[in-house]
Amino acid sequence: AQTVTQSQPEMSVQEAETVTLSCTYDTSESDYYLFWYKQPPSRQMILVIRQEAYKQQNATENRFSVNFQKAAKSFSLKISDSQLGDAAMYFCAYRTTSGSRLTFGEGTQLTVNP
Amino acid sequence: EPEVTQTPSHQVTQMGQEVILRCVPISNHLYFYWYRQILGQKVEFLVSFYNNEISEKSEIFDDQFSVERPDGSNFTLKIRSTKLEDSAMYFCASSAQTLSNQPQHFGDGTRLSIL
Numbered sequence: 176a177q178t179v180t181q182s183q184p185e186m187s188v189q190e191a192e193t194v195t196l197s198c199t200y201d202t203s204e205s206d207y208y209l210f211w212y213k214q215p216p217s218r219q220m221i222l223v224i225r226q227e228a229y230k231q232q233n234a235t236e237n238r239f240s241v242n243f244q245k246a247a248k249s250f251s252l253k254i255s256d257s258q259l260g261d262a263a264m265y266f267c268a269y270r271t272t273s274g275s276r277l278t279f280g281e282g283t284q285l286t287v288n289p
Numbered sequence: 290e291p292e293v294t295q296t297p298s299h300q301v302t303q304m305g306q307e308v309i310l311r312c313v314p315i316s317n318h319l320y321f322y323w324y325r326q327i328l329g330q331k332v333e334f335l336v337s338f339y340n341n342e343i344s345e346k347s348e349i350f351d352d353q354f355s356v357e358r359p360d361g362s363n364f365t366l367k368i369r370s371t372k373l374e375d376s377a378m379y380f381c382a383s384s385a386q387t388l389s390n391q392p393q394h395f396g397d398g399t400r401l402s403i404l
Contacts, residue, residue, distance in 0.1 A: 210392060212395075222394075225392060227390055266332065275344060276334035277322075277334060279331050
């Protein structure tokens with residue numbers, strides 16, 4: 176069974192600084208998808224960034240980028256130039272290419288300090 | 290931007306009662322999902338639904354649970370006889386496709402409290 180682990184329950188960053196959130200996963204599949212979702216307080220989870228395992232190039236979306244290390248089964252999220260609106264719970268998630276379920280990590284609560 | 294909407298935002302029910310959680314997925318989406326998050330635990334997959342039938346379900350999704358798309362717009366989760374351990378946040382999601390990198394779009398969730 177696939178598992179996803181986020182070892183940092185809480186992280187904090189100063190506004191305008193850079194922060195990296197960690198995620199590791201365990202799978203025997205060779206092809207799969209990885210996602211980072213953001214959940215602001217009392218709001219819905221929204222997709223931040225996605226990565227296909229067959230792509231070697233790391234995904235980037237504006238200030239958000241990932242460091243995907245397939246051999247190490249690591250998928251960290253880097254947030255550059257952090258803004259107050261980035262404060263949220265961040266979930267790492269995994270999905271196989273043959274199934275529909277997302278497997279989530281525990282979540283990391285990010286605080287952005289002004 | 291279109292959103293997944295869930296009602297109610299908070300449901301309080303006596304143990305043993307039936308409860309129905311409602312969701313309106315994004316209108317052109319064809320795949321629908323339910324997840325739950327017990328307080329302090331991970332978000333867990335319950336079920337996925339396509340073309341009026343369950344396409345995948347987890348071991349959590351036992352005979353107490355059922356899903357339905359009763360009228361072409363709503364997607365419901367029914368818990369037949371609630372137990373204390375059913376207390377959780379329930380999230381509905383939808384996607385345009387499933388076996389691709391297309392993301393699942395989530396609602397705000399319904400907090401279910403069983404007394």
